[in-house]
Amino acid sequence: MAIRHVNAVVIGAGAGGGIVAKELSEAGLSVILFERGGWVTHEDHGNDELTAQRSFPLECAFGPDNERYRRVAVDRQGRERVVYPNDWAYHNNAACVGSGTVCYGAMAWRFMEEDFKMRSTYGDVEGSTLEDWPITYADLEPYYEKAEWEIGVAGDDSKNPYAPWRQKPHPMPPFSHNKEARKLEEAAKKIGYHPFSIPMLRNSVPYNNRRACVHVRQCVGFACPVDAKNGTQNTVIPKAIESGNCELKIHCKVAEILTDNRGKVTGISYFDENDRHQTQTADIVILAASATETARLMLNSKSKFFPDGMGNRYDWVGRNLQGHAYCGADGLFSDEVYDGEGPGASVAVCDFNHHNPGIIGGSLLANEFIKLPYAYSQNYRPPGSAGWGKEHKEFQKVNYRRNASIRGPVQEMPNFESRVEVSPEVRDHWGIPVAKISGFRLDEDIKTANFIADKAEKWLKAAGAYQTWKSIPGTGVSGSQHQAGTCRMGNDPQTSVTNKYGQVHGVDNLFVADGSLHVTNGGFNPVLTIMALGYRVSDYIVKEWEHGNRFR
Amino acid sequence: MKWEEKLERLSRGEFLKISMIWTGGFWMYGIPTEPTMTFRVLTDEESEIMDTLADCIIPPDNFAGGKDAGVTNFIDQQIGDNGYLSEDKLMYKTCLPALNKGSISDYGKRFIALKESPRIEYLKKIEAGDYDNQPSGNDWGQFLPSSFFGKMKDQCMMGFYGSPKHGGNKNYISYRMIRF
Numbered sequence: 150m151a152i153r154h155v156n157a158v159v160i161g162a163g164a165g166g167g168i169v170a171k172e173l174s175e176a177g178l179s180v181i182l183f184e185r186g187g188w189v190t191h192e193d194h195g196n197d198e199l200t201a202q203r204s205f206p207l208e209c210a211f212g213p214d215n216e217r218y219r220r221v222a223v224d225r226q227g228r229e230r231v232v233y234p235n236d237w238a239y240h241n242n243a244a245c246v247g248s249g250t251v252c253y254g255a256m257a258w259r260f261m262e263e264d265f266k267m268r269s270t271y272g273d274v275e276g277s278t279l280e281d282w283p284i285t286y287a288d289l290e291p292y293y294e295k296a297e298w299e300i301g302v303a304g305d306d307s308k309n310p311y312a313p314w315r316q317k318p319h320p321m322p323p324f325s326h327n328k329e330a331r332k333l334e335e336a337a338k339k340i341g342y343h344p345f346s347i348p349m350l351r352n353s354v355p356y357n358n359r360r361a362c363v364h365v366r367q368c369v370g371f372a373c374p375v376d377a378k379n380g381t382q383n384t385v386i387p388k389a390i391e392s393g394n395c396e397l398k399i400h401c402k403v404a405e406i407l408t409d410n411r412g413k414v415t416g417i418s419y420f421d422e423n424d425r426h427q428t429q430t431a432d433i434v435i436l437a438a439s440a441t442e443t444a445r446l447m448l449n450s451k452s453k454f455f456p457d458g459m460g461n462r463y464d465w466v467g468r469n470l471q472g473h474a475y476c477g478a479d480g481l482f483s484d485e486v487y488d489g490e491g492p493g494a495s496v497a498v499c500d501f502n503h504h505n506p507g508i509i510g511g512s513l514l515a516n517e518f519i520k521l522p523y524a525y526s527q528n529y530r531p532p533g534s535a536g537w538g539k540e541h542k543e544f545q546k547v548n549y550r551r552n553a554s555i556r557g558p559v560q561e562m563p564n565f566e567s568r569v570e571v572s573p574e575v576r577d578h579w580g581i582p583v584a585k586i587s588g589f590r591l592d593e594d595i596k597t598a599n600f601i602a603d604k605a606e607k608w609l610k611a612a613g614a615y616q617t618w619k620s621i622p623g624t625g626v627s628g629s630q631h632q633a634g635t636c637r638m639g640n641d642p643q644t645s646v647t648n649k650y651g652q653v654h655g656v657d658n659l660f661v662a663d664g665s666l667h668v669t670n671g672g673f674n675p676v677l678t679i680m681a682l683g684y685r686v687s688d689y690i691v692k693e694w695e696h697g698n699r700f701r
Numbered sequence: 702m703k704w705e706e707k708l709e710r711l712s713r714g715e716f717l718k719i720s721m722i723w724t725g726g727f728w729m730y731g732i733p734t735e736p737t738m739t740f741r742v743l744t745d746e747e748s749e750i751m752d753t754l755a756d757c758i759i760p761p762d763n764f765a766g767g768k769d770a771g772v773t774n775f776i777d778q779q780i781g782d783n784g785y786l787s788e789d790k791l792m793y794k795t796c797l798p799a800l801n802k803g804s805i806s807d808y809g810k811r812f813i814a815l816k817e818s819p820r821i822e823y824l825k826k827i828e829a830g831d832y833d834n835q836p837s838g839n840d841w842g843q844f845l846p847s848s849f850f851g852k853m854k855d856q857c858m859m860g861f862y863g864s865p866k867h868g869g870n871k872n873y874i875s876y877r878m879i880r881f
Contacts, residue, residue, distance in 0.1 A: 199785075199863040206859055207785035209866070522862035522881055527855070537758045538821065538852050545862075546764070549879035 155179040155396075157690075158431040160446065163248030164436035164676050165662040165683035166297075166437030167381025167389070172687030174394035174436075178181070179667050181429060182389065183189050186212050187242035187399045188382070189251060190374040196365075198521040202243050202252040203370030203630075204460050205235040206523065211252060211372075212244030212632060213480030217578030220441075223314060223587035225625075231575055240472075240586060240628040242439045246399060249630055250380025250676065254369035254494060254518050255350040258673035259293045259301040259681075262286040263503045263510075264560070267669045272508045276591050277562035278469055282668045283640045283649040284685075286313055292688070300680060301356045301379040304348025311343070321353045324362070328488040329553055330478035330495035333516055336612035342498045347515055350676070352377040352491060366491035369518040381680075404581050405450045406434055406659065411532060412454035413701065414659045420579045431689065432521055433700050437663040437683070440470060440632040444569040444665060445584040447636070447653075458652040459573075463643045467569035469634040470625035471670045474590055476598035477514065478606035479529050480553055480614025487550035493518035501557075502672045509593060512557035512601050512672035514608065525549060531618045553612065555605035556620070558631065559598045560672040562591045567626050569635050588626035598622055631675050636665035651686035658700035662686040729763045740777040742790060743797075750771050753813045757824055758857040764878040765871070767857055775860030775869030785867075786856065796849040799840035803832060824850065 155178075159170045162184035170182040194200050194210040198369025202210050212218075222238035223229050234241045243249050263270045266281040273279065295316050296302075301323035306312035323346035326334060337344035351656040352361045362377040376383055389395035400422035407415045416430035436443040444467035448458035458466055497515035505511045520529055526545055529552065535541045575583045602619040609617045635653070639645020642654035651666055653659040662683045664675055671678065693700070714767055740748050755767025767773075779786035801812045804823045808815055812823065826832060830847040841849070860869030870876070 195864075197864045197866065199867055200860055204857075204864075207779070369751075522875055522879060523859055526858045526862050527880075539760050539762070540760065542759055546878055549881070 150638055152429060154430045155181050156432045156694075157181075157435060157629055158183065158429055158433075159435045159437060159662075160417070161248070161436070161438035161442070161663065162386060162397065162399075163242070163437060163439065163663065164250050164381060164679045165686075166435070166666075167247065167250075167384075167386045168680055169437060169662045169687045169690075170395050170397075171385035171392070172684065172691060174389045174392040176691040176694065178394065178691075180389065180395040181431070182386070182395055182397045183401050183403050183417075184246055184397065184399050186246065186248075189245040189372060191374040194371070196367045196371050197574045198523050201370035201521070202249075204524055205241070208235050208245070209241055213241060214244075216397035219575065219577060220583050221572045221585040223585060225589060229572075229585070238586070240441055240632055242630060242632070244443075245382075246386060246397070247380040247382025248439075249666050251372050251378075251382055252370055253350075253378075253380070253630075253676065254492070254674070255378055255676075256494065256515070256674040257348040257350045257677045258513070258671070259303065259315070259675060260286065260671040260678050261311065261502055264669060264671040264673075265289075265665070267510060267560075270503070271417030274509060274562050274591070274593055276564065277593070278565050278644070279562055280639065280644070280668055283460070283638050283645075288649075289678070289681050289685060290314075290316065293677060293682040295684045296581045296677055296680035300350055300381070300384050301352060302348055302350055302677070303353035305346065306348075308345035309343065309499055311502060316601050319348060322420050323355055324349055324351070324353050324492065324495060326495045327366075327490035327493070329486045330516055332486055333553065333608065333612050333632065334496045337496070337498055337608060340607060340611045342500050342608065344496045344498050347494055347497045349492065350379045352379065359383065362492065364491045366489045366493045366519050367521065368492045369494075384518055402579050402581075403438070403446060404461055404554070404579060406436075406446060408450070408452045408454065408459075410453070412452070412656065414656060423637070424579065425693055433658040433660065435660040435662050435686070435690075436636075436665075437661070439663055440635040441569050441584050441586065441628065443661055443663055444635040445571055448569070448571045449582055459659065460646050460656055462655065465637070465644065465646050467635050468535075468565050468567075469563040469627065469637060470567040470569055470586070470588060470628050470632065471561045471563055471634040472631045473512075473630045473668070473670065473672075474561050474594040474598050474622045474627060475558055476512075476602040476605070476619070476621055477554060477556035478602055478617055478619045480606075480612070480617040482551045482553065482612075482614055483559035485550040486553050491519075501601055505600060508597050508600050509562065510560040511597060512559040514555050514557040514601065514605050517554040518558055520552075520554065522549070529554065531616060553609060553614070555608055557601045557605065558672060558674060559594060559622075561627055561668060562593045563634055564588060564591055565670060573584065574651055576665055586628065586669070590622070590624045590627055595621065595624065625633045631664075631670065633664035633667035633670045633675055637668045638666050640667065648654050650689040651682065652689070660686055661689065702705075709783055723818045740773070740803075742781050743773065743777045743793070747794065748777065750801045751776060751793070754797075754800075754824075755857050755860070757820055758854055759861050765874045767861055769871070770861050770874050771871040772857050772860035772868045773821065774871075775863070775867055776856060778868035779856070789852065792844055792849060792852070795840075795842045796844050796846070796853070799842075799844075800827065800846070800849070802840060803827075803846070828854075
């Protein structure tokens with residue numbers, strides 16, 4: 150069977166990869182989009198909490214599966230253990246077309262201007278590789294707009310005095326508040342916060358030929374039963390296929406990036422849906438497999454030019470793994486505050502993202518999507534509460550509808566020691582060395598988390614909670630579903646992996662278009678930024694291609 | 702000896718005591734009905750211990766407790782070869798009888814024969830690690846009592862608060878209780 154050569158191979162049909170596949174195919178390049186998973190729908194798992202993609206106690210509904218995938222987690226003492234996808238220490242992302250964009254909470258944040266220049270704004274941080282991005286908010290702004298209009302975002306920045314400037318408004322009106330959010334909005338105003346409706350990658354009105362949201366509160370962690378949640382699987386990926394230039398190859402596991410004797414990428418090797426080892430040649434390769442898998446792929450692609458992995462001349466591939474240091478507070482109320490109206494998370498403030506006295510960066514604060522029954526039984530109790538038995542059951546019964554939580558994704562200081570490597574001993578089902586994750590959070594993150602949690606607690610008290618307590622994260626390595634930072638952009642090849650267009654230093658025909666690019670990860674859910682970067686990287690490739698550059 | 706044969710050899714007093722256990726506390730005259738659940742992995746003895754544990758973790762009140770909500774059925778289904786918790790099969794088969802016997806030295810009786818208050822006290826001790834330093838070759842085998850307790854408790858919560866499709870939360874009782 151002859152395998153045709155294509156112009157571009159994109160690895161990973163997620164937030165970034167879906168966009169790159171579409172932009173390149175609509176510009177006339179021949180593209181193959183590789184995805185390890187398949188198409189998924191709401192019917193596959195319904196609203197089953199025990200297999201929900203957000204919490205996965207039994208398994209991850211949308212993969213990866215425990216049978217074929219594993220990683221190695223390293224603790225602070227250097228002890229290694231094998232972990233499976235339904236373990237928090239695995240740091241999984243959904244393995245399906247659209248990846249996390251199928252089942253995410255879909256908060257659609259633009260980073261603020263300061264988020265692109267954290268070092269200029271705050272100075273050096275001891276123990277951190279903190280640095281400015283090689284691009285500014287202004288450079289990315291047109292691409293944020295493109296993502297908002299093409300994927301579809303509902304919101305209204307006029308109510309958020311901290312929102313960065315924009316040229317065009319959101320395409321859809323903001324979501325209205327549920328009972329809980331209305332109560333919190335009123336309280337926030339009372340104490341001088343500036344609450345507004347969270348911008349969402351979700352249809353508040355019919356858009357893109359799909360209906361509006363039907364307000365099911367069990368949203369995050371699940372696919373949408375009416376397809377009103379916007380991801381790359383129901384927007385750009387079908388468009389890419391419709392162009393006639395893009396082939397989507399599902400259930401294919403990419404193993405290695407191949408190079409020639411000049412150090413140029415020639416294509417990839419992969420395992421097809423029958424586990425047969427195949428090769429695909431291409432003029433350019435774009436990695437969009439997530440901060441863990443993109444780094445893993447580069448580290449597993451060794452050659453004469455790159456004995457330590459593609460683009461890894463200076464040992465920066467896989468470094469600076471970041472997520473968010475989630476923190477906040479919980480509160481109990483005498484009256485019911487819960488209602489089943491989704492999407493659940495609705496009200497937010499950006500008062501504490503930046504310029505907090507004595508604090509570097511910060512975080513948004515928002516009410517929680519939902520605490521599902523099993524999750525609520527595991528957590529969300531004041532310190533010292535019973536973990537089982539009569540008291541525990543009573544608490545669950547009385548308080549399930551009488552509690553509220555505020556949470557914030559605190560921006561972490563990049564740590565060179567938080568990293569993705571590959572394990573020499575442990576291999577996956579296909580015999581590929583697995584990702585090995587190690588590291589820790591810097592003390593600065595915990596300090597910021599304590600500051601932000603205080604603000605969250607104050608908010609709940611103002612809303613009338615008779616009892617409140619804080620939630621502070623631990624110091625273990627971060628990543629999970631907001632993973633970022635492992636192939637960061639930069640102007641200096643000795644302290645970064647790609648240039649400001651996502652092009653790997655020293656390998657002109659290799660690009661990255663996922664969260665790996667983030668130098669810092671904002672005090673925000675990162676997906677809209679990943680999407681914007683997908684558009685920006687694509688724009689560069691297409692413009693160069695149209696000028697005759699074949700990246701050879 | 703099957704439990705039905707055992708019944709035929711009992712005194713009336715013992716017979717009524719057993720029927721009280723099987724029917725959850727109500728006196729019954731006549732032959733007690735067969736248990737409504739048949740388990741694939743757990744033996745009758747193991748499922749009885751598990752039922753008792755489930756009712757300690759999530760006690761019955763005006764809503765069903767762990768036992769009536771089918772937590773044991775959830776565990777049994779999941780530790781089977783096709784279940785999500787098949788790795789824990791040996792743990793349950795080792796630790797359930799070990800836990801049942803382990804109360805004899807401090808409390809004089811097996812776990813399932815204890816009254817409520819010593820039962821809870823015993824479990825709290827296991828949870829705290831009081832029984833973790835046992836001589837080698839003990840009933841718990843490779844498993845640490847406190848680790849078993851933690852996992853078992855967590856899985857009881859899954860069985861009680863999770864979707865009925867996994868074998869527990871019979872008739873969505875927990876969702877009705879919390880008005881989910």
